[in-house]
Structure formats: C-alpha cells, structure tokens
Amino acid sequence: xxxxxxxxxxxxxxxxxxxxxxxxxxxxxxxxxxxxxxxxxxxxxxxxxxxxxxxxxxxxxxxxxxxxxxxxxxxxxxxxxxxxxxxxxxxxxxxxxxxxxxxxxxxxxxxxxxxxxxxxxxxxxxxxxxxxxxxxxxxxxxxxxxxxxxxxxxxxxxxxxxxxxxxxxxxxxxxxxxxxxxxxxxxxxxxxxxxxxxxxxxxxxxxxxxxxxxxxxxxxxxxxxxxxxxxxxxxxxxxxxxxxxxxxxxxxxxxxxxxxxxxxxxxxxxxxxxxxxxxxxxxxxxxxxxxxxxxxxxxxxxxxxxxxxxxxxxxxxxxxxxxxxxxxxxxxxxxxxxxxxxxxxxxxxxxxxxxxxxxxxxxxxxxxxxxxxxxxxxxxxxxxxxxxxxxxxxxxxxxxxxxxxxxxxxxxxxxxxxxxxxxxxxxxxxxxxxxxxxxxxxxxxxxxxxxxxxxxxxxxxxxxxxxxx
Numbered sequence: 001x002x003x004x005x006x007x008x009x010x011x012x013x014x015x016x017x018x019x020x021x022x023x024x025x026x027x028x029x030x031x032x033x034x035x036x037x038x039x040x041x042x043x044x045x046x047x048x049x050x051x052x053x054x055x056x057x058x059x060x061x062x063x064x065x066x067x068x069x070x071x072x073x074x075x076x077x078x079x080x081x082x083x084x085x086x087x088x089x090x091x092x093x094x095x096x097x098x099x100x101x102x103x104x105x106x107x108x109x110x111x112x113x114x115x116x117x118x119x120x121x122x123x124x125x126x127x128x129x130x131x132x133x134x135x136x137x138x139x140x141x142x143x144x145x146x147x148x149x150x151x152x153x154x155x156x157x158x159x160x161x162x163x164x165x166x167x168x169x170x171x172x173x174x175x176x177x178x179x180x181x182x183x184x185x186x187x188x189x190x191x192x193x194x195x196x197x198x199x200x201x202x203x204x205x206x207x208x209x210x211x212x213x214x215x216x217x218x219x220x221x222x223x224x225x226x227x228x229x230x231x232x233x234x235x236x237x238x239x240x241x242x243x244x245x246x247x248x249x250x251x252x253x254x255x256x257x258x259x260x261x262x263x264x265x266x267x268x269x270x271x272x273x274x275x276x277x278x279x280x281x282x283x284x285x286x287x288x289x290x291x292x293x294x295x296x297x298x299x300x301x302x303x304x305x306x307x308x309x310x311x312x313x314x315x316x317x318x319x320x321x322x323x324x325x326x327x328x329x330x331x332x333x334x335x336x337x338x339x340x341x342x343x344x345x346x347x348x349x350x351x352x353x354x355x356x357x358x359x360x361x362x363x364x365x366x367x368x369x370x371x372x373x374x375x376x377x378x379x380x381x382x383x384x385x386x387x388x389x390x391x392x393x394x395x396x397x398x399x400x401x402x403x404x405x406x407x408x409x410x411x412x413x414x415x416x417x418x419x420x421x422x423x424x425x426x427x428x429x430x431x432x433x434x435x436x437x438x439x440x441x442x443x444x445x446x447x448x449x450x451x452x453x454x455x456x457x458x459x460x461x462x463x464x465x466x467x468x469x
Contacts, residue, residue, distance in 0.1 A: 065265035067184050070257060074180040077258030081176055084169035091158070091165040098158045101151045104143040109327070111136055117333050132336050138327015138343075145347070147319035153311035160304035167297035174293060174463060176256065181459035183253040188267045189452040190246035196444060197235070197242040204232040211430075224430045231434070274455060277395040281388065284465050288388045289381060292466040298377045305370035312363035318351045384464070391461040398454035405447040412436075412443035 065073075075081055115131035144151065208228040214220040250264055278284060289295065326343035352359065419436035422428040 062264055062266035064268055065184075066268050066270045067181065068270070070184050070253070071177050071180050073257045074176050075173060078176050078256065079258060081169075081173055084172040088162070088165040088169045091162045095155065095158045095162050098151070098155045102144060102155070104141055106139060106141050108139045109137065112331075117335070132333055133331075134329055134333065134337070135331035136327055136329035136342075138325060140323070140325045142324075143322045145320040145322055148314055148317040150311045150314035150317070150319070153307045153314065157304045157307035157311065160300045160307060164297045164300035164304065167293045167300060171293035171297060174466070178459060178463040180253075180256050182456060183249065183256045184267065185452045185456045185459070187246070187249035187253045187265075188269060189449060190242070190249040191267060192448050192452075193445065194239070194242045194246045196448065197239040200441070201232070201235045201239050204228070204235045208232045227430045227434065231437075269455075274458065276399055277392060277458070277461065281392040284392055284461070285385050285388045287467070288384050288465040290466075292384055295377070295380055295384060298373070298380055302370065302373035302377050305366065305373045309363065309366035309370045312359070312366040315359040315362065316352055318349050320347065320349045322347050388461075388464045391457070391464040395454070395457040395461050398450065398457040402447075402450045402454050405443065405450040408443045409440075409447045412440040416440045 112135040113131065113133060115133050117131075117133055119131045121131065208225075208231070211220055211225050211228040215222060215225045251262065253265070254261075254263055322345070324343075324345045326341070328340050329337055329342065330340060332340075416436040416439070419428065419433045423430065423433040
C-alpha cells in the first residue's frame with residue numbers, strides 16, 4: 001500500500017533551486033517531530049519551522065481530515081471490514097447448527113387415506129400392506145441420549161472456529177488501519193512536496209527575473225540567463241510531477257476510506273510530537289506473540305481442527321437415541337382400530353460395523369489437517385518474530401535518519417547562503433550556485449520524507465505487535 005515518490009526526488013536531483021536564504025526559511029514543512037531538545041530547538045529556527053503541517057494555498061476550502069478521523073472512517077466504511085464482521089456472524093450460526101444435534105426434534109403429521117378397506121398393496125414398498133380408510137394426526141419426538149462425545153466435540157470445534165473468525169475480523173480491521181495510516185502519511189507527504197515544488201517555482205521565477213534584468217544591464221552573461229530559464233522550466237516539471245503524485249496518493253486514500261468518488265482532503269497531523277522507538281525488541285516480540293489477531297485466529301483454527309479430528313474418530317462409536325410417538329385417529333374403521341389413540345416409546349442404539357473404511361479415512365484426514373494447521377501456526381510465529389524485529393530496526397533507523405536529515409538541512413542552507421553571496425559578488429559562477437541549490441533541495445525533500453517515514457515506521461511497528469488502535 002505504500003507509495004513512493006522517487007520521481008520527485010529524481011527530478012529534484014536534476015534541477016537546482018535559485019533561491020535565497022529567505023526562501024529556505026519560507027518553505028512549508030511536514031509535521032516536525034521533536035526528536036530531542038537540540039533538534040526541537042533547531043527545528044524552530046530551521047527551514048521547515050513555523051508552518052502548519054497540513055497548510056496549503058487552498059487548504060481552507062477543503063474538508064479537514066486527521067489520521068484518527070481517517071482510521072475511524074475506514075473502519076466504518078471499508079467493505080473488507082464489513083465482510084469480516086458478516087463472516088463472524090455467519091460462523092455463529094454454524095455453532096447453532098452443530099448444537100442442534102443435542103436438542104430434541106419434534107415432527108407433526110396429519111394423514112388422511114381414502115381406500116377400499118382391507119385391500120392390499122401388490123407392488124412397491126410401504127410400512128403396511130393393508131389399505132384402510134382413515135384420518136389421523138400425531139407427532140414424533142426424537143432425542144439423542146449419547147454418541148460418546150462426537151456431537152460435543154463438533155460443537156467445540158465450531159465454537160473455536162467462531163473465535164478464529166472473530167480474530168480474523170479483528171486482523172482485517174488492523175490491516176485496514178495500517179493501510180489507512182500508510183495512505184494518510186503518503187498523501188500528507190505528497191501534499192508537502194507539492195508545496196515545496198510550488199515554492200520552488202516561485203523562487204525560480206524571481207531568480208529568472210533578476211538574472212534577466214542583470215543580463216539586460218550587461219551585468220551577467222546570457223549563459224546565466226539560460227541556466228535560470230532552464231531551472232525555471234525544470235521547476236515547473238517538478239511541480240507537475242508532485243501534483244500528479246499528490247492526486248494519486250489522495251485517490252489511494254479515498255479507496256481505503258471506502259469512498260466510491262473522489263474527495264480531496266486537507267490532511268492534518270494532530271500529534272506533532274512523537275516518541276523514540278522502544279529500546280529493546282524482545283518485549284515487542286513477546287507482545288506480538290500474545291496478541292497478534294492473525295496468530296490467535298490460526299491458533300483457534302488449529303485447536304478446532306483437533307476437536308474435529310477427535311469427533312471424526314468418535315463416528316466409529318455407537319450412538320443411542322430415545323424415540324416417542326403419539327397420535328389420534330378420529331376417523332377410522334372399527335374393524336382395524338380398537339381405540340382413538342396410539343403411541344409408543346423406545347430406545348435405539350446404532351452401531352457402525354463396516355462402511356468401506358469411510359469413518360477411519362475421514363478421521364485420519366482430519367488428524368493430518370490438524371497437524372498441518374499446527375505447523376502453519378508455528379511458521380506464522382517464526383514470521384512474526386522476524387517481522388517485529390525488522391520493523392523495530394526500521395523504526396530505529398528512521399528515527400536516526402530524521403536527526404541526520406535535520407542536520408543536513410542546516411548545513412545545506414549555510415552552503416547555499418555562502419554560494420549565493422559569492423555569486424552576487426562575482427566570485428563564482430552560476431554553476432557553483434546551482435550545485436548549492438541542488439544540495440539544499442535534496443536536503444529539504446529528504447528531511448520531509450524522513451519525518452513521514454518515521455511516523456509510518458511507528459505505525460508499522462504497532463501493526464506488527466498487534467497494538468493498532
């Protein structure tokens with residue numbers, strides 16, 4: 001689900017920014033995480049300080065959307081979450097289906113026969129060979145006494161499947177929350193890069209105008225003017241690419257939110273302060289193995305398979321049922337019926353003898369499937385351990401990267417200021433200024449990306465440990 005903006009960075013590498021130190025101070029910023037006291041202080045005076053994380057030129061006319069609101073909207077509207085909930089409800093009905101075998105069954109019958117009294121059936125199969133004119137009504141009650149655990153284990157198996165389905169529904173919700181966070185931060189990052197690109201075009205337009213005036217006054221050569229015009233054109237291309245990526249990222253976000261039409265939001269990160277990642281990975285691994293819903297679902301499924309295998313073996317045991325029937329024959333022939341009422345009770349034992357090894361094959365199949373589910377659960381546990389450690393390492397690297405990128409922005413700004421001064425004094429060419437501008441652009445885009453990538457790495461780490469809100 002993650003969107004990359006390599007095209008913007010590659011475009012930035014190919015073009016310099018002809019802007020002054022005052023331009024760098026005006027560049028809009030992504031949400032500035034407080035990495036440490038020194039970074040927080042430098043962020044306040046750095047090139048990305050003082051700007052709203054989601055502010056844009058037309059943001060006032062757009063509906064505001066925070067990450068928490070996006071998650072709530074996705075949980076409410078995304079169809080995949082609805083599917084998970086419906087499947088969990090359906091599995092609950094399967095539990096009721098299995099439990100019905102333990103409950104009594106009652107059937108009612110109403111029968112009327114018009115026949116030649118005493119005639120007999122000459123062909124076919126019926127329960128009686130004599131046809132008698134009569135009309136009557138009655139009912140039959142059947143109750144399972146015991147099947148030596150088969151039905152009980154079937155019920156337990158379906159209950160565990162219901163728990164597994166509920167865990168799957170929760171896992172789907174966490175998948176959607178992670179996808180929402182990824183789409184939100186990608187779109188927020190794309191919008192920030194659009195603002196960077198727009199500011200770049202404005203400053204290059206100013207530089208091109210200044211160089212053009214100096215060229216007209218014979219203070220600079222036409223080569224400098226050509227450089228400025230090329231930079232302006234590349235800046236406009238950068239702006240087009242940034243806007244296209246922003247629109248694409250917003251379309252991805254709309255899809256995750258369950259919207260069937262395009263809606264552009266003004267994205268705002270409400271929590272500007274983030275905490276560093278945990279110091280150790282092992283507590284996160286233990287937490288993930290305890291609460292990851294997909295692992296819980298697979299564990300419940302494996303336990304259900306064990307119960308199902310046991311019930312399949314118990315098919316080869318007898319089952320005992322009680323039967324009862326009662327009824328009345330108000331219209332009858334006195335020759336064949338001596339009373340209005342009839343009834344009987346009885347107990348039946350069904351003992352399986354041989355059915356072509358069907359029961360034994362079914363039991364063996366269920367046992368093997370339970371063993372396979374156990375191995376799948378073990379494989380998932382190993383994968384979770386790997387994923388949590390990988391996510392923890394990635395979050396630590398992203399945390400350190402923000403600090404390094406912040407320092408790089410400060411150094412690039414200083415280098416650009418010196419190069420600009422040298423160019424104005426005629427001590428260097430526009431090529432040296434362009435190189436300084438290129439480094440400043442790379443540093444600013446890298447710092448913007450680093451902030452969002454760190455937040456996204458935290459969201460991924462929360463997902464891997466099963467701690468999504």
